Every structure is written in C-alpha cells, then in structure tokens.
Amino acid sequence: MTDALRIVVAEDSLLFREGLVRLLGELGHDVVAAVADTPLLREAVEEHRPDVAVVDIRMPPDHDSDGARVAAYIRSDHPSVGVLLLSQHIELRHCLELIGQPGFGYLLKDRVLHLADFDESLRRVAADGVALDPQIVQALVRARPTPGLGLTPREQEVLALVAQGHSNAAISTALHLSDRTIEAHMRSIFTRLGLTDDGSTHRRVRAVIAYLETGGQPSGGDPSAR
C-alpha cells in the first residue's frame, strides 16, 4: 500500500459510520473526522481539507440527495478535496453534472466490501480521477448503441470501462486484450470524438464526459433538467 489518505466520513447511520471508520483505518488511511449530517460535513471539510470526503448520498436534515448537493459544493469550492459518494441504490437526480468529472466517485455501498477495489477508487478520486460503480455506468449508458458517437461495440465496451475509472492496464485485463490493442482503441475513440491530444489527461476525461452525455441522456429529454 502507498501512503495514507486523509479522509472525512459523512454517514448518518452510526453502525455504518463506525464500520467505515474502522475499515478505512484497517486500509491504513487516516480518518480525520466522522460526521452524521451535511452542515457538519461542510465544517469538517473546511477545517481539515482532507484528500477525500466519503459521503452518504442520503443524510439529515432532508434525507433526500443532500449528500450529492454537498458533493457539488465541495467540488466547486474545494477542488483539492475528492468526493466519493456512497448510496444504497442508484440515484442520479442530483449528481448527473458531477458524474464523469475528475475528483468525483460514486459507488454503491456494498462495494466497500471489496476492499481492494474500494481502496483503489478512493485513491483515484483523491488523485483527481474518476470512480464510478459499474452498475451506475450501466444505468447511464446501458448496452445500447450510442449512434451520436459512431463508436464500434468494442470501442464502446472500452469506453464504458474508462468511464468507470479503470486504467488501460485494468481494462486490458478485464477484456483479455493486450495493452496495445486498448491503446489503439483509445486513439480511435479520441479521433471519432474529435478530441485532439493536448498533452493532458483531460482528453480521457472529456471522452468519458462525451460518452456519458450522449449515452446517459434519455431520448425523451434531459434528465438533469427535471
């Protein structure tokens, strides 16, 4: 394991919060604060400036998508703090604009039981990367073709994994392909999406955003407008 992350945990259920704190400790991270509602979360983030805030999407006082709203606030006001949202189920209303952006992750809660994946997701988010639950990506894009992008099925498959936040190496393992093939697919994807290489990792992120915007949007309208 590499160096420890400084983490703020926001979760209203005591049982889950304590479990999470212990689990993160077990993973070698430093939980600097564990809070139970959104106002306290804001205070803790401002005070500790952690690497990552692990936030439950439903929290007091409203028990609606308050977590998602605070996540948006943290990402805009404290860009150095990564946010990993946790949810019992897929709930996209308030976090569509965050999904695909760097420094933001969204996992289903039971995903924390896979310690290695969870740890990796935390680290990706802390490093301004993306971490999306496969189910969430699936919910957004499904297995249907995205005609607006003009990608081949294989390219879509690759891009879906990129959207989940996986590295080229992890994708090549998952698809039983060589790293070079994956790189070729990525280049083809960038070309098709008209993304020129400007020397930053942002091209990758922009590809994901383009993918999610087209694939994640229902044909009947823009869900984020509801």
Add this chain to the structure above:
Amino acid sequence: MPPGPIRCHDVAMAPAAARSMLAAGSVVPLLGIGIGLGTVGGSPADSAAHAACLVAVAIGWLLHHRDRSSPVAPALAWSSAAVSLVALNDTLAASWYTDGPLPLASLSRHVWAGLWPVNLAGLFALLLVFPDGRRRGRYWSALPFAYALAVASMALAQWDAQQAGGEVVGESSPLRSAAGLVGIVLVAACLVSAVISLVLAYREGGERRRLQVRWLMLAGATSVLLLICGWVAEALGASIDAAYTPFILSIVVLVPAAVGIAMIRHDLFDVDRILGTGGSWLLTLAVSAGVFGVVVTTISRTFGAHAGLSQASAAFVTAIVLLPLHHLLVTLVGRVVDRDRHVAIAQIEQFAADVRSGVRQPESIEEVLREAQGDPDLALVLRRPDGQWVRLSGEAVGAPDGIRVEVAGDLIAVVELGWDSARARRRIADLTRAAWVTIEVSRLRSVLRDALDEVSASQTRLAEAAATERHRLERDLHDGAQQRIVATGMRLRILQRHVGGHAASELETAVDELEQTVRELRDLAHGVRPIRLSDGLHAALEAVRDASPVPVSLSVREPATLDETRRVTAYLVISEAVTNALKHAAATRIEVSVDDLEGRVLVMVSDDGVGGVLAPGPTALRDRVLSVGGQLTVRSPAQGGTTVTALL
C-alpha cells in the same frame, strides 16, 4: 285579495250609484216579507220566498264592501230582488181584485201580467257585468236600454191583462201583438248577448277570470240540471211547488253563493275538478241511461216482450260500458272545463315517457314542473335517506317548507312554490302525483352519484396511502436492513484481515453471502417501488426496457404536474403490461408510450403478440387504474396484437 288582471275593457261604476242600487234592491224583499206577513192577501210562504231573495242581497252587500266600484254587487242583489219585485207586484195586483186592495194596487194591476221580463233583468245584468264589469263598446252599453225597451214592450202588450190560474187573460189587438213580439225578441236577444258577453270574458280573461266564470258555470249548470229534474218530477205527477222548489232555491241561493265565492275567494275549492267530475258523472249517467234504453228496446223488439231478459241484458251491457265510458268522459270533459290541469299533467306524463325511453334525464323534472305549474320560481328539494335535504344540483339546503311529496308514507321531496295559493297547492299536488316516479329516480340517482363519488374518492385515498407506504417500505429496506448487512460485512472484512487460513476463506464466503443478500434486498425494494422513479418515469422505464428480452421502444413525455401516486401507477401499469406481453403474448416487439394529455397521463403499451385478450382486460391492471380514478381500455383483436391504454 290577490291582484286581478288589469281591467282594460271593463266598465266599473260609481260607488255611490252601486250603493243606491243595493239599497233599493234590499228594500224590495223586505217589503215583500212585510206585506206577506202583515196583510190579508199575503201568506207566510211568500214571505219565506222573499227572505230567500235576501241571500243574494246580503252577498251583494259583502261584495260591495270588498270592492265599492264593482257593478257585480248590485247586479247580484237585483238578480234576486227583481224576482222579489215581480212577486210583490203580483201580490199587489191580485189584491186589487179582492175586498181590501193594497196601496198602489190600482197602478200595479195594469202591469200584472206584463212585468215578467223583470224577473230576468237582474240575471241579465249579472251575466253582463260578471266578473269584472261591463264590456266597453257601443253595442254592450246599449244592451241595458234594449232590455228596458223589452220590459216596456211586454208591459204594453199585456197592459191590464190578468193572471188567473197560470193563464194570462186580456184583450188583444194588432198593436199589442206587435209589442209582444218586439218584447220577446228583445228579451231573447239581450239574454243571448249577455251569455256571449260572459263567454267572451272567459275566453279573453286570464286564469283568475276563467276560474271566476267557472264558478258561475257550476252554479248555472246545477240550476239547469235542477230545472230538468223539476220537469221530470212534474211529468211524473209531483206538485209544481215541490218540483220546482230546488230549482228556485238554486237560483236564489246557489247562484249568489257561487258568485260570492268567485268574487271573494275564487280558489276556495277546485272548481275545475268539481265541474269536471260533476259534468263527467252527469254525462256518464245520461249515456248509460241511453245505452240501457237502446238495449232494452232492441232486445224486446227482436225477441218479443221478454221484459226480464231485455232488462238483464241491458243492465249487463250498461255495467260493462260504464267504467270505460266514465274514464273517457272524465278525460273529455276534463279537457274542456279543466284544460290547464290536463295539459299540465299531460306534460308530466310525456316527460315520464321520455325518461323511460331515455330521451331525457330524470333530473330535468324541476324544469318540467316549473313549466307545467307556470311558476318559474318553483324549487324541488329532495330528501335523501340519511335525512339530508339537497337540490337537484346536489347542493345541500336546510329543511324546506312546502308541498310534501310522499311515496308509500315516505317523504321523498318537498316542492317550494314561488307563487303560493290554495289552487297552486292543489295543482302541484296533482303534478307531483303524476311525477313521483321521476322524482324518486332523480333522488336515488343523486344518492347513487354521491356514493360512487365517495367510493372513487376512497379508492384514490387508498391508492395514495399505498404509494406512500411503498415509498416508506423502500426506504426502510435501503436504510435499515441493507445498511445493517453491509455494516456487518465490513466488520467481517476487518476480522478477515486478522485471521488466516480456513477462517479467512469461511469469512470470504460469508461476505459473499451478505453481498448476495444485499442485492436481493435491493431487487425486492425495487419491486416495491423502483427507486429510479425518483429520477422520473423515463429513468424507471429504461430499466424495464433493459430487462426485456425483446426490443422495447420507449417514448415518454411526462406531465410536469405528475404526482407520486399516478407516477407509481403509470409505472406499474406499464411494467405489468410489458410482463403480460412477454409472458402470454409471445411478442417480438413492444412499444411503450407515455404522453401528457393536458395534465393527465396517457399510457399506451402495444405488442405484436397473439392478441385475443378478453375485455375488460386483466383485473389487476383494471384495479390499479381505477384506484386513481383512471380509465383502462384493452384492444386485442383475435388476429393478433394487444394495445393497453390507460388514462390517469
């Protein structure tokens, strides 16, 4: 006194003149009584006759008291006083030929026999002025003078003639004969004109005047009937006094009484009905007697003189025709003398027939009653079984005051009259008797409508409660059980890191089990209420589409005002319909559309499957749709394809 019609063509008279004439008319019978009692030539019977004439005089005074300019009052008084005057003159004239002639006897003997037209002068005046005064116009104003001329002519024709044993004895000459002819013609012409005047008054008058005239008709018809009875009695051998006394009494008592009622309380009794019933019974009697006579005559002529047989047959035939005949005559006579009521009841009966044949709604009964009653302010208030009073519109009102409508002792409604009178009350009673079925039907329909509204409201409340409950249950599953299991899994994971070997792999299995359980719980919660519904109907339906093994095309336009209950219902209807199409229809493609229909949701699911689903479609679907007050149609031709449409 209720306001009468405007007198546009009637000539009233000066109160002073009316009073003088009444006074004069009062003096005559009183004189008659006095002479009858106090002189040798008079008799107590004569006095009684004069006294009877006072009835009309008294009623005349009463009418004068009510309306001082009414010419009916003196005319009524003189209708009897004139008879009294002629009788008085008879007494005076007769006394001339006795030992002790009364004063003025020398004068009155000249006109003894010729004064008879005076008998009818009062009645003539009454017919002319009843009920609102003499008609305008030269002809009508000339009539009294014509009658005076007739009296004078008759007096001239029978000047100095004597009456002896009912015969008139006197000299004859061409001049006298001519005067007599002129007198008779004038009297007849005047009387006919007076009757015409009354008929015109009836035809041109409003309802009130017609009613007043009907009272006079009733009295007149009775008098005529009694006169006929008198003739029959005389023919059968009764004495003249006994035979004609009822007729005389009806003239001097019944006619004044009828006029009095007509002028003061024309709606005291239902003169229409009395006239109608009396007239129709009279005609029934006459026609039955005719039938009896014809049958007796026919049979006895055909079969010889078997009196017993012919009478029995006649009785039999008469009995058979009596009732139908009477019904027929009641209708016919009713149409003539009681036209308004018959027309009104016919209106109600026509309406009831229209309701039966489905042309009109029973709720129109109030309008129909208003029209039939001629009362635009009439209101029908229904009494519901719970004792509450409601209008036909359903508006609740306090306990009303009016004409009660009862069915088998049960009060079902009350009619509030805009124009209340004894007559209006009788009329509406007749009408409601004819209309009770429609009133009862509209009452029961109002109760039924409310009950259905209540059922529908309670269904909607239940659906709302169920939707809330689903939401709560889903949250409980996510935030309770699921959360707890994941927390336990985390503990196990931590534990796992501190143990090794077999225990670690056991814990791995246990955590896998827990994860499986969480997934199951998530699916369960999704079945209770798909969490993606929170992201809108489209998001939730995408999940349905993605779960389907056959292509599902989606077109969703969700109303902005869609509430949770209808959103859940729309979702469940669609997912059930899709499931049905997959399970039973062997569909190869399914189309789902959700449309915004001015705030209502139109849901349509169609497939290309086998079709032939029986109307009205699956019960579960129907119940779901009805529970939010929606409509469900299932079109499924036998040749294939099913379209489920729900409007929420």
